Amino acid sequence: MFGFDAKNKLILDTKFICPACTLILRDPIQLTYCGHRQCQSCFRWQYGNLIKCQQCLETTSQNQVMLDRGFKNDMQTLPIECSFGDWIGILRNYQTHLDQYHRNPICEYCHRQFSTVSNLNGHKLLECENIIVNCLLxxxxxxxxxxxxxxxxxxxxxxxxxxxxxxxxxxxxxxxxxxxxxxxxxxxxxxxxxxxxxxxxxxxxxxxxxxxxxxxxxxxxxxxxxxxxxxxxxxxxxxxxxxxxxxxx
Ligand SMILES: [Zn+2]
Ligand SMILES: [Zn+2]
Ligand SMILES: [Zn+2]
Ligand SMILES: [Zn+2]
Ligand SMILES: [Zn+2]
Known part of the structure; x- marks a missing residue:
């Protein structure tokens, strides 16, 4: 599981974006030392007792990391533009919309088909051979x-x-x-x-x-x-x- 992709992702406040997967936070976890947040699933990738923040590289010990329910609730009314079509709604209803209308999505870069939107997002971030970028330098x-x-x-x-x-x-x-x-x-x-x-x-x-x-x-x-x-x-x-x-x- 990764965060949510959306057409309007880039114009949202960066506090709603996970620095690990760079998508909209799903089940945000807060690192109490620096205050930054990551998706719960992105956080689970890491190991050891110290968690390094993907945004500022500060470390927080594992027992000081918690699911940020208040922030998650606040995010429910975020405006979302579906990344596949014309649907506009709020984050609370987005997953249902994706499950209903975008089953078996296809990667627009390599045309492989996936069982869920979340798997497709993971594919694009971690393995798609057809997404090529220029270095920022x-x-x-x-x-x-x-x-x-x-x-x-x-x-x-x-x-x-x-x-x-x-x-x-x-x-x-x-x-x-x-x-x-x-x-x-x-x-x-x-x-x-x-x-x-x-x-x-x-x-x-x-x-x-x-x-x-x-x-x-x-x-x-x-x-x-x-x-x-x-x-x-x-x-x-x-x-x-x-x-x-x-x-x-
Ligand atoms: Zn994430
Ligand atoms: Zn941080
Ligand atoms: Zn849609
Ligand atoms: Zn692909
Ligand atoms: Zn470079």
Whole structure:
């Protein structure tokens, strides 16, 4: 079982989205240490006494994890647009609608048929060979095409790490340059400031970092934890925009 897919998934508040399956939460479990939620079924995949949050990577011990009934109740009236057709309703009635009208759904990418919508969603996330995406760093030197199910592995590949390291180095340099020129302006108010050529790619990457909410000290990506945080932020961002960058084989 995974969360619910819906046409309007991307415009819902992100608190309703499971960071593990990136679908609308089904039976939300709250991790009490950081407060984030995941589907109950997505949570069960994990093992050991410490549970690592898929969103912020903080850990919560297993006995501090509980089904969030209040949140689940609040979600029942969420507006839903059926991912297969014109049906519009609320989350409470969605599963019944799916069971009634979308039995044996077909994967639109590989045309395999499934017994339930939930199995189809799992197939798309974990194994469909025909869902290919561009890496989010495509414009920054990582031009590999990746299976959607393999994105996390891709982020740890040498090619991707090299692109990330290169872009971060250039970004640091640019920040230093901007800092130096601002000092020059301060100390010599009547001299025209030195013009530092701005690399528009770097500016876009800086914007991406801001969207991803990556901290300045994470720029030191030779550190494993920082690298993990950057990759996780990329993963969350890529999964959310997956629909926009999908291309068929
Ligand atoms: Zn989930
Ligand atoms: Zn968290
Ligand atoms: Zn429908
Ligand atoms: Zn498929
Ligand atoms: Zn990449």
């Amino acid at each position: 495509k414009d920054f030197g990582c031009d590999e095409q990746i299976h959607l199910y393999n994105i996390r592995n891709h982020y740890w590949s040498e090619n991707h790490q090299d692109s990330l390291t290169r872009i971060v180095q250039r970004m640091k340099l640019q920040i230093e340059n901007m800092f130096m020129s601002s000092i020059q302006i301060d100390t010599h108010p009547f001299r025209s400031p030195t013009v530092v050529p701005v690399d528009s790619n770097i500016v876009r990457f800086q914007e991406l970092f801001e969207i991803l909410n990556i901290r300045q000290d994470d720029l030191n990506i030779s550190n494993y934890t920082a690298q993990e945080r950057v990759n996780n932020a990329l993963f969350q961002c890529q999964k959310k925009s997956a629909k926009l960058t999908l291309s068929l084989l």
